Each structure stands twice: as structure tokens, then as C-alpha cells.
Amino acid sequence: MNTTLDSTMEPGSDHFDTLVLITRPPYQGRQSEEILEAVMSLALFDRDHAVVFFDQGLGWLAEGQAPSESKSLNKQLSALPMYGSEALFYCANHQHRVLGQDIHRDDIQACSLAQLAYWLRYARYVEVF
Numbered sequence: 001m002n003t004t005l006d007s008t009m010e011p012g013s014d015h016f017d018t019l020v021l022i023t024r025p026p027y028q029g030r031q032s033e034e035i036l037e038a039v040m041s042l043a044l045f046d047r048d049h050a051v052v053f054f055d056q057g058l059g060w061l062a063e064g065q066a067p068s069e070s071k072s073l074n075k076q077l078s079a080l081p082m083y084g085s086e087a088l089f090y091c092a093n094h095q096h097r098v099l100g101q102d103i104h105r106d107d108i109q110a111c112s113l114a115q116l117a118y119w120l121r122y123a124r125y126v127e128v129f
Contacts, residue, residue, distance in 0.1 A: 043084030050087035
């Protein structure tokens with residue numbers, strides 16, 4: 001069930017030490033693999049983190065990915081919670097513009113721009129890919 005987190009949440013009720021913002025579309029050569037490796041390393045070292053797919057980064061969540069020159073990222077994304085990356089979000093404000101459809105994934109939740117702004121304000125580290 002995907003529910004949009006909104007700006008009415010109490011401050012301090014949900015923030016992360018490290019925020020990873022994925023803004024680039026998938027399948028940009030080795031970059032996609034490097035992004036996943038960075039996220040997995042945060043989990044490996046037990047760093048409190050969240051991943052937000054933002055703007056063109058929502059392309060990572062498209063269904064039926066069949067890239068011609070590399071493996072689909074769907075399996076790797078689905079494995080992130082097993083590695084400790086459980087706080088996975090996408091910016092709901094960009095969903096229809098980028099994907100034009102609903103996201104049918106139970107492991108990734110929607111967030112609003114206001115919630116993202118809150119996380120950005122209180123994160124100790126922000127990584128933008």
C-alpha cells in the first residue's frame with residue numbers, strides 16, 4: 001500500500017542521517033550500478049538512510065523494464081530491503097509526469113515535496129545522483 005506522507009507529520013517523527021536523492025534516469029552506463037553500490041554500502045555499514053527517487057529518477061520504478069544493453073534494475077531494487085535499505089520513497093508530485101501510471105510496488109512509498117523538504121533540512125548528509 002503506497003500512502004503519501006505529508007507535511008502534517010510532527011517534526012522529528014521521521015528523519016534520516018543520510019538522504020540519497022536519485023534524480024537521474026536509469027541505464028546511464030555504469031552510473032546506475034554505482035548508485036546501487038553506494039546505497040548498499042550505506043546499509044552494509046548500518047548507516048541510517050533513506051532513498052528518494054525524484055524527477056527523472058522515477059524512471060527506475062517503471063514496470064516492464066527491458067534494457068537492450070544491460071540487466072534490468074528491478075531485481076536489484078527489490079533486493080535493497082534485504083540489505084537494510086528499507087526507507088525507499090518516490091516523489092509523488094513527479095509520478096504522473098515521469099511514469100504516467102501508478103507505481104505497483106509495496107516496498108516503495110510515496111512522499112510529498114513538503115516531506116522531502118523536511119528530510120533535506122534535517123539530514124546530516126545528502127547525496128544526489
